[in-house]
């Protein structure tokens with residue numbers, strides 16, 4: 001259906017509707033892979049000529065990709081920025097070339113007039129929801145929490161850390177005792193969780209794990225099991241993304257809760273770009289996606305089934 005739609009759009013106009021460059025961060029997580037797939041599908045549906053570039057987690061590669069898109073004279077650029085700082089010059093270059101840039105899922109600390117709009121969730125709110133879930137579900141008494149942070153300097157790592165702390169504020173018996181980056185990867189989550197368990201003398205002193213994404217939580221679950229501890233029970237697990245595998249873990253009782261981040265940021269981004277490029281309608285500076293909470297009380301297998309073919 002998508003292929004036919006794209007072919008029709010191209011044939012009916014004689015050329016692709018728009019040429020759009022997409023500078024993607026890499027493929028660090030299941031969520032990221034799904035975002036790439038969905039973006040390509042959404043482009044195909046609309047007959048967009050999408051020029052894709054995988055930065056392999058390096059900001060310099062993203063800057064080079066943006067410069068190359070500017071040189072190619074694309075109609076617009078999608079940027080999922082790996083870190084929040086250091087974008088001013090290249091965004092100014094795109095602006096001077098009159099090429100609108102749309103931020104996908106992560107934010108930058110540059111001035112708002114350097115990009116057209118940002119599509120994404122409220123990353124602080126996601127952390128708050130996770131923190132509030134822990135406040136409502138922790139066992140009686142003191143609760144010592146370990147935290148797996150996302151990529152250092154990235155907006156989700158900064159904002160999800162802030163939001164979680166706000167969520168647990170006022171609950172004096174919850175304390176974050178260890179916090180380290182696992183770089184949003186499964187292997188990073190496993191490795192850092194192993195070191196947390198070792199440093200804490202096992203799992204008896206750890207009440208909960210908060211992971212900035214599901215992939216790190218899944219790696220940590222493996223480490224917890226290998227240490228002979230029961231994840232989801234002895235150590236509560238709350239994370240963010242809602243990828244299919246976390247629903248399998250929730251169904252097994254190995255994880256407790258996840259906050260959804262939709263991988264379809266491109267749909268709203270392409271709609272906003274189309275209105276802007278075709279009719280000159282400027283979008284709002286932030287197009288917000290939903291952040292729903294899923295727990296063991298929901299139907300995790302149904303949620304798994306709903307997502308398993310989405311390119312995760």
Ligand code: AHR
Pocket residue numbers: 028029030031032105106156184212213214215240241261
């Ligand atoms: O920027 C969004 C985050 O990046 C996702 O939560 C994580 O899985 C990804 O790597």
